[in-house]
Amino acid sequence: xxxxxxxxxxxxxxxxxxxxxxxxxxxxxxxxxxxxxxxxxxxxxxxxxxxxxxxxxxxxxxxxxxxxxxxxxxxxxxxxxxxxxxxxxxxxxxxxxxxxxxxxxxxxxxxxxxxxxxxxxxxxxxxxxxxxxxxxxxxxxxxxxxxxxxxxxxxxxxxxxxxxxxxxxxxxxxxxxxxxxxxxxxxxxxxxxxxxxxxxxxxxxxxxxxxxxxxxxxxxxxxxxxxxxxxxxxxxxxxxxxxxxxxxxxxxxxxxxxxxxxxxxxxxxxxxxxxxxxxxxxxxxxxxxxxxxxxxxxxxxxxxxxxxxxxxxxxxxxxxxxxxxxxxxxxxxxxxxxxxxxxxxxxxxxxxxxxxxxxxxxxxxxxxxxxxxxxxxxxxxxxxxxxxxxx
Amino acid sequence: xxxxxxxxxxxxxxxxxxxxxxxxxxxxxxxxxxxxxxxxxxxxxxxxxxxxxxxxxxxxxxxxxxxxxxxxxxxxxxxxxxxxxxxxxxxxxxxxxxxxxxxxxxxxxxxxxxxxxxxxxxxxxxxxxxxxxxxxxxxxxxxxxxxxxxxxxxxxxxxxxxxxxxxxxxxxxxxxxxxxxxxxxxxxxxxxxxxxxxxxxxxxxxxxxxxxxxxxxxxxxxxxxxxxxxxxxxxxxxxxxxxxxxxxxxxxxxxxxxxxxxxxxxxxxxxxxxxxxxxxxxxxxxxxxxxxxxxxxxxxxxxxxxxxxxxxxxxxxxxxxxxxxxxxxxxxxxxx
Ligand SMILES: [Cu+2]
Numbered sequence: 001x002x003x004x005x006x007x008x009x010x011x012x013x014x015x016x017x018x019x020x021x022x023x024x025x026x027x028x029x030x031x032x033x034x035x036x037x038x039x040x041x042x043x044x045x046x047x048x049x050x051x052x053x054x055x056x057x058x059x060x061x062x063x064x065x066x067x068x069x070x071x072x073x074x075x076x077x078x079x080x081x082x083x084x085x086x087x088x089x090x091x092x093x094x095x096x097x098x099x100x101x102x103x104x105x106x107x108x109x110x111x112x113x114x115x116x117x118x119x120x121x122x123x124x125x126x127x128x129x130x131x132x133x134x135x136x137x138x139x140x141x142x143x144x145x146x147x148x149x150x151x152x153x154x155x156x157x158x159x160x161x162x163x164x165x166x167x168x169x170x171x172x173x174x175x176x177x178x179x180x181x182x183x184x185x186x187x188x189x190x191x192x193x194x195x196x197x198x199x200x201x202x203x204x205x206x207x208x209x210x211x212x213x214x215x216x217x218x219x220x221x222x223x224x225x226x227x228x229x230x231x232x233x234x235x236x237x238x239x240x241x242x243x244x245x246x247x248x249x250x251x252x253x254x255x256x257x258x259x260x261x262x263x264x265x266x267x268x269x270x271x272x273x274x275x276x277x278x279x280x281x282x283x284x285x286x287x288x289x290x291x292x293x294x295x296x297x298x299x300x301x302x303x304x305x306x307x308x309x310x311x312x313x314x315x316x317x318x319x320x321x322x323x324x325x326x327x328x329x330x331x332x333x334x335x336x337x338x339x340x341x342x343x344x345x346x347x348x349x350x351x352x353x354x355x356x357x358x359x360x361x362x363x364x365x366x367x368x369x370x371x372x373x374x375x376x377x378x379x380x381x382x383x384x385x386x387x388x389x390x391x
Numbered sequence: 392x393x394x395x396x397x398x399x400x401x402x403x404x405x406x407x408x409x410x411x412x413x414x415x416x417x418x419x420x421x422x423x424x425x426x427x428x429x430x431x432x433x434x435x436x437x438x439x440x441x442x443x444x445x446x447x448x449x450x451x452x453x454x455x456x457x458x459x460x461x462x463x464x465x466x467x468x469x470x471x472x473x474x475x476x477x478x479x480x481x482x483x484x485x486x487x488x489x490x491x492x493x494x495x496x497x498x499x500x501x502x503x504x505x506x507x508x509x510x511x512x513x514x515x516x517x518x519x520x521x522x523x524x525x526x527x528x529x530x531x532x533x534x535x536x537x538x539x540x541x542x543x544x545x546x547x548x549x550x551x552x553x554x555x556x557x558x559x560x561x562x563x564x565x566x567x568x569x570x571x572x573x574x575x576x577x578x579x580x581x582x583x584x585x586x587x588x589x590x591x592x593x594x595x596x597x598x599x600x601x602x603x604x605x606x607x608x609x610x611x612x613x614x615x616x617x618x619x620x621x622x623x624x625x626x627x628x629x630x631x632x633x634x635x636x637x638x639x640x641x642x643x644x645x646x647x648x649x650x651x652x653x654x655x656x657x658x659x660x661x662x663x664x665x666x667x668x669x670x671x672x673x674x675x676x677x678x679x680x681x682x683x684x685x686x687x688x689x690x691x692x693x694x695x696x697x698x699x700x701x702x703x704x705x706x707x708x709x710x711x712x713x714x715x716x717x718x719x720x721x722x723x724x725x726x727x
Contacts, residue, residue, distance in 0.1 A: 064653065065653065066650070066653045066678045066679075067653070067655055067678045068653075069654075069695065069696070070696065071653075077696050077697075077698055079698050079699055080699050080700075080701050080723075086717070087609075087610075087701065087716075087717040088717075090652075090653070090701050091653075120716050121707045121710070121716065122707040122708055122710060122711050122716050123716070125707055126707065126708075181714065182714065183714050184707075184708045184711055184714055185600060185708070185711075185713075185714060187708050237705070237706045237707050237708055238706075239646065239648075239681060254675065254676075254677060255655065255676065255677045255678040255679070256655075256678075257655065257675065257676035257677070259675055261672035261673070261674065261675075262672065264671065264672050264673075266672075266673060266675060274681075276648050276679075276681040276705075277648045277679075277681070277705040277706055277707075278648060278650055278678065278679050278705035279648070279677070279678065279679060279681070279705075
């Protein structure tokens with residue numbers, strides 16, 4: 001039995017342009033900050049789960065679990081909640097200022113799912129009350145059978161990444177802390193987030209100490225030929241077209257449902273994946289290289305400087321060499337963050353205004369996929385594990 | 392096979408959204424006021440469908456501009472002048488080389504002069520199809536000139552027939568116990584209040600403030616059918632383990648994500664192309680589906696536990712009335 005303890009709290013998140021934005025989020029401990037997104041819930045198919053929610057916010061909050069069946073509170077299935085004949089929540093909730101509720105369910109299917117507040121969702125989900133659920137298949141074994149949907153489903157992976165997308169309109173968040181009316185009709189996002197962070201913070205490591213409320217990075221790191229499972233969740237209210245430059249992924253499941261009907265493989269390859277609201281997409285990505293090795297040199301020219309930049313002017317991830325594992329000269333005045341001659345390419349929303357922070361490029365929904373030379377990456381990179389909060 | 396005749400007028404009327412009366416233009420029969428959405432046209436494969444659209448004859452509530460209908464997804468639509476005229480394929484209309492309509496249309500006329508067009512086609516493929524204005528479509532569809540055509544396979548209503556209670560015939564995994572058509576859309580109240588016949592509305596000003604399901608906003612979506620100029624309720628009543636067929640169409644100008652209330656559904660057809668055939672199953676499961684304007688999807692949902700499920704637009708800014716939840720594009724499914 002997995003027991004997940006969550007707290008609904010207020011907090012502040014940071015953006016790379018120096019803003020501190022009030023938000024509501026789930027937290028993994030009574031003394032821990034609210035976080036964006038909420039702690040990932042990582043459980044196993046067939047194993048009973050209890051989610052205990054303590055609500056420290058000034059209005060009722062719930063944990064709604066789309067795609068999970070048989071969710072109960074006490075001995076009853078969760079159900080829409082009414083007050084004076086008016087719907088106030090899609091499911092049972094914890095009352096304001098200290099209320100609690102416990103949900104129990106047994107996930108019957110492996111996959112990637114969203115959890116979010118089903119109470120005043122036009123406000124609470126936009127303020128940050130959302131997170132991801134990963135259900136491991138019954139036969140999952142971290143060492144011997146790492147698959148997304150069970151052995152025989154062609155979903156083996158070496159590393160995995162969970163990336164949750166959303167949008168932020170800071171003025172709506174500000175209205176909440178100032179006690180002003182929350183005018184959803186005025187919703188006008190200025191920040192676009194991957195795992196609660198805007199680029200270039202998306203490329204910072206997990207648990208970066210200066211982002212206490214945004215503990216999850218969104219950089220995808222792998223070695224050549226490794227199978228990388230990338231789990232996308234759309235937690236916002238807009239659709240976002242995501243693509244890794246010069247590469248494609250194979251979509252193996254949507255909304256936690258394997259794309260396979262009997263023997264019929266329905267998985268498909270895409271360059272761009274349109275991540276829709278409330279929907280999830282599991283993909284296998286494999287980088288097999290461009291076919292050249294050190295024994296097979298090709299002439300290269302140094303790329304245009306403006307094509308190398310990331311973050312501040314003059315910053316680059318480029319190694320100075322087209323060869324994986326080799327570093328070369330970089331132009332004067334350019335600072336390279338390249339570690340060991342790894343290869344970086346962008347993964348971003350192709351809706352270009354959304355790769356800005358309040359209009360300033362670069363920012364928003366942008367990160368990198370980094371291909372490291374074989375043997376460089378530690379096996380703990382690209383491993384999803386349940387953070388503290390599970391008993 | 393039968394020949395089915397439908398007579399439609401475009402008229403001015405009023406819809407009620409969140410206790411506000413808002414002018415709209417909609418499709419009507421001769422005797423009734425306009426409807427939002429327009430009357431649902433039901434037919435079987437092989438039926439010959441004739442839809443006469445009239446604009447002026449006996450119609451004191453005419454909208455004051457030409458009207459015409461498009462039938463996206465239906466091939467071989469012919470048109471015939473009424474009272475008398477030759478048949479010809481429908482086609483875009485030009486005046487002095489300038490495109491004025493996507494389709495043949497009926498001009499405005501005097502109250503004494505009967506004028507009309509008969510659109511004719513044979514129902515060939517089962518499915519659900521939008522029919523909508525093909526004249527100043529950016530304005531008239533928003534004003535309400537649209538409806539749904541449901542074409543069923545032969546035998547769908549004959550117990551014992553292999554197509555009985557199927558949407559797309561035997562072998563398409565489309566058998567259902569309960570069927571519900573849900574048409575998504577938006578309404579910009581300001582546009583409706585300020586629209587002027589024969590003048591173009593500046594679509595840059597289009598800013599919808601109501602999100603509708605079958606022409607209504609929640610909680611009126613769950614009221615009964617036939618209670619107003621918005622005759623189609625969206626409430627779904629079923630029993631546990633029923634196969635509930637939701638036939639979702641987006642008649643609006645924006646994409647919407649219809650979410651199945653926490654349940655998982657199986658998408659069995661897209662734009663009325665079934666995904667399942669004898670040798671291939673391309674159907675897939677989803678917790679919600681994003682439909683672009685003009686798209687449709689058929690979904691089978693099987694509730695396995697008794698209770699109420701709220702189905703809604705996952706664009707959470709669209710499940711409000713004014714600024715408050717609940718409202719907008721939501722409905723309720725009750726499994727008894
Ligand atoms: Cu791009």
